[in-house]
Amino acid sequence: EVQLVESGGGLVQPGGSLRLSCAASGFTFNNYGMSWVRQAPGKGLEWLSYISSTSTTIYYTDSVKGRFTVSRDNAKNALYLQVNSLRAEDTAVYFCARYRMVIVPHLDYWGQGTLVAVSS
Amino acid sequence: DIQMTQSPSSLSASVGDRVTITCRASQSINNYLNWYQQKPGKAPKLLIYAASNLQSGVPSRFSGSGSGTGFTLTISNLQPEDVATYYCQQSYNTLSWTFGQGTKVEIK
Numbered sequence: 001e002v003q004l005v006e007s008g009g010g011l012v013q014p015g016g017s018l019r020l021s022c023a024a025s026g027f028t029f030n031n032y033g034m035s036w037v038r039q040a041p042g043k044g045l046e047w048l049s050y051i052s053s054t055s056t057t058i059y060y061t062d063s064v065k066g067r068f069t070v071s072r073d074n075a076k077n078a079l080y081l082q083v084n085s086l087r088a089e090d091t092a093v094y095f096c097a098r099y100r101m102v103i104v105p106h107l108d109y110w111g112q113g114t115l116v117a118v119s120s
Numbered sequence: 121d122i123q124m125t126q127s128p129s130s131l132s133a134s135v136g137d138r139v140t141i142t143c144r145a146s147q148s149i150n151n152y153l154n155w156y157q158q159k160p161g162k163a164p165k166l167l168i169y170a171a172s173n174l175q176s177g178v179p180s181r182f183s184g185s186g187s188g189t190g191f192t193l194t195i196s197n198l199q200p201e202d203v204a205t206y207y208c209q210q211s212y213n214t215l216s217w218t219f220g221q222g223t224k225v226e227i228k
Binding site: 035037044045046047050059061062095097102103104105106107108109110111112113 | 153165209211222
Protein backbone atom coordinates (compact mmCIF):
# COMPACT_ATOMS: atom_id res chain seq x y z
CA GLU A 1 0.00 0.00 0.00
CA VAL A 2 1.34 3.39 -1.02
CA GLN A 3 1.82 5.67 1.99
CA LEU A 4 3.07 9.23 2.20
CA VAL A 5 3.47 10.78 5.64
CA GLU A 6 4.40 14.42 6.06
CA SER A 7 6.00 15.93 9.15
CA GLY A 8 7.89 19.01 10.26
CA GLY A 9 5.12 21.58 10.29
CA GLY A 10 4.46 23.91 13.19
CA LEU A 11 4.12 27.49 14.37
CA VAL A 12 6.87 29.79 13.14
CA GLN A 13 7.41 33.54 13.24
CA PRO A 14 7.47 35.63 10.08
CA GLY A 15 10.89 35.38 8.47
CA GLY A 16 11.49 31.98 10.01
CA SER A 17 12.26 28.63 8.43
CA LEU A 18 11.11 25.03 8.58
CA ARG A 19 12.08 21.79 6.92
CA LEU A 20 9.12 19.67 5.91
CA SER A 21 9.59 15.94 5.35
CA CYS A 22 7.58 13.31 3.52
CA ALA A 23 8.25 9.65 4.28
CA ALA A 24 7.29 7.33 1.43
CA SER A 25 6.55 3.62 1.59
CA GLY A 26 4.76 0.92 -0.37
CA PHE A 27 6.33 1.72 -3.73
CA THR A 28 9.75 2.07 -5.35
CA PHE A 29 10.41 5.67 -4.38
CA ASN A 30 13.36 6.22 -6.72
CA ASN A 31 11.17 5.46 -9.75
CA TYR A 32 8.82 8.40 -9.20
CA GLY A 33 8.84 12.15 -9.36
CA MET A 34 7.22 13.93 -6.43
CA SER A 35 5.42 17.20 -5.82
CA TRP A 36 4.43 19.52 -3.01
CA VAL A 37 0.99 21.17 -2.94
CA ARG A 38 -0.40 23.46 -0.26
CA GLN A 39 -3.82 24.59 0.90
CA ALA A 40 -4.38 27.75 2.92
CA PRO A 41 -7.15 27.54 5.54
CA GLY A 42 -10.53 27.43 3.81
CA LYS A 43 -8.93 27.91 0.38
CA GLY A 44 -8.15 25.85 -2.68
CA LEU A 45 -5.10 23.86 -3.74
CA GLU A 46 -1.86 25.46 -4.90
CA TRP A 47 0.85 23.43 -6.63
CA LEU A 48 4.29 24.42 -5.31
CA SER A 49 7.05 22.28 -6.75
CA TYR A 50 8.12 19.16 -8.59
CA ILE A 51 11.27 17.08 -8.33
CA SER A 52 12.14 14.26 -10.70
CA SER A 53 13.12 10.78 -9.55
CA THR A 54 16.83 11.54 -9.80
CA SER A 55 16.58 15.20 -8.68
CA THR A 56 17.83 16.34 -12.08
CA THR A 57 14.66 18.30 -12.87
CA ILE A 58 13.09 20.69 -10.38
CA TYR A 59 10.29 23.21 -10.84
CA TYR A 60 8.71 25.80 -8.53
CA THR A 61 5.72 28.04 -8.74
CA ASP A 62 6.71 31.71 -8.97
CA SER A 63 5.44 32.65 -5.51
CA VAL A 64 7.97 30.42 -3.74
CA LYS A 65 10.99 30.61 -6.05
CA GLY A 66 14.07 31.63 -4.11
CA ARG A 67 12.46 30.88 -0.73
CA PHE A 68 11.54 27.19 -0.96
CA THR A 69 13.87 24.34 -1.89
CA VAL A 70 12.73 20.82 -2.71
CA SER A 71 15.07 17.85 -2.34
CA ARG A 72 14.94 14.11 -1.87
CA ASP A 73 16.99 11.27 -0.44
CA ASN A 74 16.22 8.11 -2.37
CA ALA A 75 18.23 5.98 0.07
CA LYS A 76 15.88 7.07 2.85
CA ASN A 77 12.68 7.14 0.73
CA ALA A 78 12.24 10.74 1.80
CA LEU A 79 11.16 14.00 0.20
CA TYR A 80 11.89 17.38 1.73
CA LEU A 81 10.78 20.98 1.40
CA GLN A 82 12.96 23.63 2.99
CA VAL A 83 10.80 26.71 3.51
CA ASN A 84 12.59 29.98 4.30
CA SER A 85 11.63 33.64 4.76
CA LEU A 86 8.14 32.59 5.75
CA ARG A 87 5.26 35.03 5.45
CA ALA A 88 1.75 35.03 6.89
CA GLU A 89 0.41 34.02 3.48
CA ASP A 90 2.48 30.81 3.62
CA THR A 91 0.18 29.54 6.38
CA ALA A 92 -1.29 26.35 4.95
CA VAL A 93 -1.44 22.58 5.06
CA TYR A 94 1.42 21.24 2.96
CA PHE A 95 0.85 17.98 1.08
CA CYS A 96 3.36 15.79 -0.66
CA ALA A 97 2.08 13.78 -3.62
CA ARG A 98 3.40 11.18 -6.02
CA TYR A 99 3.77 12.23 -9.63
CA ARG A 100 2.71 9.75 -12.26
CA MET A 101 2.95 10.06 -16.01
CA VAL A 102 0.25 7.97 -17.69
CA ILE A 103 -1.12 9.69 -20.80
CA VAL A 104 -0.71 13.02 -18.96
CA PRO A 105 1.04 13.95 -15.70
CA HIS A 106 -1.04 13.78 -12.53
CA LEU A 107 -0.74 13.22 -8.78
CA ASP A 108 -2.02 9.77 -7.91
CA TYR A 109 -1.28 9.48 -4.17
CA TRP A 110 -1.25 12.18 -1.51
CA GLY A 111 -0.15 12.37 2.09
CA GLN A 112 -2.40 13.71 4.84
CA GLY A 113 -0.49 16.97 5.08
CA THR A 114 1.40 18.95 7.70
CA LEU A 115 0.25 22.36 8.94
CA VAL A 116 2.55 25.36 8.78
CA ALA A 117 1.32 28.41 10.70
CA VAL A 118 3.21 31.68 10.31
CA SER A 119 2.41 34.17 13.04
CA SER A 120 4.11 36.43 15.54
CA ASP B 121 -0.15 31.00 -16.09
CA ILE B 122 -3.09 28.97 -17.32
CA GLN B 123 -6.20 29.90 -15.35
CA MET B 124 -8.72 27.21 -14.49
CA THR B 125 -12.31 28.28 -13.72
CA GLN B 126 -14.86 25.90 -12.24
CA SER B 127 -18.62 26.30 -12.09
CA PRO B 128 -20.63 26.26 -10.03
CA SER B 129 -18.70 27.09 -6.86
CA SER B 130 -21.15 25.00 -4.89
CA LEU B 131 -24.20 22.90 -5.49
CA SER B 132 -26.79 20.99 -3.51
CA ALA B 133 -28.42 17.90 -4.99
CA SER B 134 -30.44 14.91 -3.87
CA VAL B 135 -29.21 11.37 -3.51
CA GLY B 136 -29.52 9.66 -6.87
CA ASP B 137 -29.27 12.89 -8.87
CA ARG B 138 -26.95 13.41 -11.80
CA VAL B 139 -24.44 16.15 -11.02
CA THR B 140 -22.25 17.99 -13.52
CA ILE B 141 -19.29 20.24 -12.72
CA THR B 142 -17.65 22.34 -15.41
CA CYS B 143 -14.03 23.40 -15.69
CA ARG B 144 -12.74 25.89 -18.26
CA ALA B 145 -9.11 26.60 -19.12
CA SER B 146 -7.87 30.03 -20.21
CA GLN B 147 -6.12 28.40 -23.19
CA SER B 148 -6.21 25.02 -24.86
CA ILE B 149 -4.74 22.27 -22.71
CA ASN B 150 -5.69 19.34 -24.97
CA ASN B 151 -6.56 16.56 -22.50
CA TYR B 152 -4.07 17.57 -19.78
CA LEU B 153 -6.87 17.78 -17.23
CA ASN B 154 -7.25 15.89 -13.97
CA TRP B 155 -10.00 15.81 -11.35
CA TYR B 156 -9.56 15.37 -7.59
CA GLN B 157 -12.00 14.85 -4.74
CA GLN B 158 -11.29 16.25 -1.29
CA LYS B 159 -13.44 15.33 1.67
CA PRO B 160 -13.41 17.62 4.72
CA GLY B 161 -10.17 17.34 6.67
CA LYS B 162 -8.72 14.82 4.24
CA ALA B 163 -6.14 14.76 1.49
CA PRO B 164 -7.20 15.12 -2.13
CA LYS B 165 -7.83 11.91 -4.03
CA LEU B 166 -7.34 11.42 -7.76
CA LEU B 167 -10.61 10.60 -9.56
CA ILE B 168 -10.00 11.18 -13.26
CA TYR B 169 -6.83 11.74 -15.27
CA ALA B 170 -6.32 12.84 -18.86
CA ALA B 171 -9.86 14.25 -18.90
CA SER B 172 -11.72 10.96 -19.10
CA ASN B 173 -9.70 8.12 -17.58
CA LEU B 174 -11.07 6.73 -14.34
CA GLN B 175 -8.44 6.13 -11.67
CA SER B 176 -8.32 2.56 -10.40
CA GLY B 177 -10.73 1.95 -7.53
CA VAL B 178 -12.93 4.97 -8.26
CA PRO B 179 -16.65 4.13 -8.61
CA SER B 180 -17.96 4.07 -12.17
CA ARG B 181 -20.60 6.69 -11.36
CA PHE B 182 -17.80 9.23 -11.81
CA SER B 183 -16.93 10.18 -15.37
CA GLY B 184 -15.07 12.95 -17.15
CA SER B 185 -15.17 14.43 -20.62
CA GLY B 186 -13.88 17.31 -22.67
CA SER B 187 -10.83 18.54 -24.51
CA GLY B 188 -9.23 21.84 -25.38
CA THR B 189 -10.66 24.42 -23.01
CA GLY B 190 -13.89 22.87 -21.74
CA PHE B 191 -14.24 19.88 -19.42
CA THR B 192 -16.91 18.27 -17.25
CA LEU B 193 -16.99 15.94 -14.28
CA THR B 194 -20.23 14.00 -13.92
CA ILE B 195 -21.49 12.05 -10.95
CA SER B 196 -24.28 9.93 -12.40
CA ASN B 197 -25.98 8.75 -9.20
CA LEU B 198 -25.03 11.01 -6.30
CA GLN B 199 -24.32 9.16 -3.05
CA PRO B 200 -23.96 10.56 0.48
CA GLU B 201 -20.26 9.64 0.47
CA ASP B 202 -19.73 11.95 -2.53
CA VAL B 203 -20.06 15.02 -0.32
CA ALA B 204 -16.75 16.75 -0.97
CA THR B 205 -15.03 19.55 -2.81
CA TYR B 206 -13.96 18.72 -6.35
CA TYR B 207 -10.99 20.33 -8.08
CA CYS B 208 -9.87 20.30 -11.68
CA GLN B 209 -6.15 20.67 -12.41
CA GLN B 210 -4.19 21.27 -15.60
CA SER B 211 -0.82 19.62 -16.16
CA TYR B 212 -0.28 21.05 -19.66
CA ASN B 213 2.13 23.73 -18.50
CA THR B 214 5.07 21.70 -17.20
CA LEU B 215 6.50 24.62 -15.29
CA SER B 216 3.30 25.62 -13.55
CA TRP B 217 0.37 23.39 -12.75
CA THR B 218 -2.83 25.12 -11.67
CA PHE B 219 -6.03 24.04 -9.97
CA GLY B 220 -9.53 25.34 -10.30
CA GLN B 221 -11.02 27.07 -7.28
CA GLY B 222 -13.11 24.04 -6.34
CA THR B 223 -16.77 23.02 -6.38
CA LYS B 224 -18.38 22.05 -3.11
CA VAL B 225 -21.01 19.33 -3.44
CA GLU B 226 -23.62 18.88 -0.71
CA ILE B 227 -26.67 16.68 -0.27
CA LYS B 228 -30.09 18.34 -0.18
